[in-house]
Every structure is written in C-alpha cells, then in structure tokens.
Amino acid sequence: MSNSSKPEWLQGVAVYQDVVLDGQTAYAGSRDCQGAWEAIAPHLTPCGTVLDVGSNFGWFGLQVCKAAPDCVVASVEADELSATVQRRVLQSNSSERICLLTCRAGVTMARRFAAAGQRFDAVLCLAVLHWMADHRKFLSTLGPISRRLFIEQPDPAETGAGVERIRRAIGPIGPYLQNLFPDRPVRFLARLRSPREGGFARELWLVDEPTGWPAAPVQSLDLAALLHMSPSWPPRSWWEGQLRACAATLGPAGPMPPRIVLAPGGLQTDGHQAGTRSIAQLQRLVRRIPEDRLLRPMQQWYRRSRRLAGRVLRGRLLR
Helix, strand or coil: CCHHHCCHHHCCCCCCCCEEECCEEEECCCCCHHHHHHHHHHHCCCEEEEEEECCCCCHHHHHHHHHCCEEEEEEECCCHHHHHHHHHHHHHCCCCCEEEECCCCCHHHHHHHHHCCCCECEEEEECCHHHCCCHHHHHHHHHHHECCEEEEECCCCCCCCCCHHHHHHHCCHHHHHHHHCCCCCEEEEEEEECCCCCCCEEEEEEECCCCCCCCCCCCCEEHHHHHCCCEEECCHHHHHHHHHHHHHHHCCCCCCCEEEEEECCEEEEEEEEECCCCHHHHHHHHCCCCCCCCCCHHHHHHHHHHHHHHHHHHHHHCC
16 A cells, blocks of 8 residues: 555554554554464453553554453553554544553563562563563563463564564574473464565464462553553543542542552552552653653653664764
C-alpha cells in the first residue's frame, strides 16, 4: 500500500503487525500475527493479567481482550512511532482494558512490577529478546512473578533481526530457556514465518507454570506501578475520573488507602492489601499522563535529549 493512502500517523512506519481499527484489519502487517495467536491462545487463562513486551501496534493485546472479557493487559512499547500507532489503534477500539506503557522494557521494569507484588498469568515476549542487552536478568526477574511466558525468537543465523551480537549470544532459544528455567516445563509450540527474507523460521516456546503456582488467576494491575512506567493510554481524563470514583468510595480512609488496581471494570480498591501511595500522590502521578498525544512535551524533550547524548557518547567512544 502506498504511503499516500495511509493516515498521517502511519506515514513512514513499517507495518509489522496488522493495524486494527474499529475492530477490523485496516492495514495488513508483515508478521504472522494469526499463526502466533493460534499457537498461544490455547494456553491462556480465560481471565487474568497479561504483560505484552514490545507490543508494537497492540494486536495481541486486542486479541486477548476479545477472547477473554475478564483480562487486563499491560502493553509495553517504547518506540515512539510504534507506540503512536498503537495509541491510535487502542483509541479506535475503545480499549480501556489495555494500558499502553511507553517505558523501556528491561530488568528495571521487571523489578518495579516485582516490588509492587504484581503477578502475571501470561507474559508475551514475541521477537523482542534480541533487542535487549539485559535479556537474561529480565527473564530471571519476570519468571518468579509469571505463570507462563511465551517466547518467540529468530534463528541465530537470521541476519538483520535485532542486535546481531545479542541474537547470537542467546543462540537457539530452546536450550537457552531450559538453562534459564531448569525447574519449569519448557515446551516448543510452533515454527512461525519470519517477516524477513531468507527463509528462516522463528520458533515459539512456552515456559509453563512452576510447581505450586496459585490456581486463582490474577485479575488486576497495580496502579502505582503502572503510573511509574510512562502510561499513555487510556488518556489522563479517564484515569482522573476513575480515581475520583475510587476516592469517593473510600471516604475518610486516612492518608494510605487500600491498594488501587486496574481491573476489567476500571480502577478499584483491593481490600486485601494496603497501598503504597496516598490518593493525593496517585492524583499527582495521573496528571503526568498525556491527554491527546503519546507523550507530554517534557517527556518528548527528555527522551530526545537522551538519544542525542547517547549518539554523541558513542561517537566519541568510536574515535
């Protein structure tokens, strides 16, 4: 499809996943979304929490919410172009059970979730590890708080996929996962068509639940943790309205309310656990969420300054 027929927010963006608008595929992507979904779906719980790492345009989050009305999704995409498209997609589909996080995926993010006591019923790491220098620490930190992890990885010989030295360091993904999770079942699920030329298939593997994992699914995402990961969707007004409603139900609950979580029906209190932030603190964090764009101007300036500083530093090191 020519660029002239695409909307402005899709101009210059490689269409990797299918772009779904108003529930319909508006632009077909190069990756085999449906093939991956057919291999993953039978292993998902009908309700619970899903973490989608490197979520691109949010296609898998939409599928999760369509298949499981009682699921909520933390959708992590730090690339500004891809995240901008995903925000448009989520807005078009009125997806309030998907929280778009624009922080960088890595061990810092995983540790923040772990510190908040967050658990996930499923983690999707679909063709993302070969971009992550801290991939081993990242998975080691996520493992104890995740019922199942779905890992898709390019063949080590597939050129042009991710960062070559990282891809080659990971090597064949099956032995890598078996070494990293020796006490958990690790299973091969499917071979998927690569979106790149060369004929290399991508393997999809499942790290299954550990012994003793609680039977009941986790049905909410910790709000305080989400607010520290640069959320961009839903928009600020939605969060403000939801938080006001929660505060009204609490009454004079003192400075530290019960934990507030994102559940399938919106924000609610968790009566089983105390919160780590007061309502006033949460309201201040919510005011940082953009209303009608991906990032606030200050966020955009900060990120672009960091990228520029990184390029300058790398240039000096290579002299």
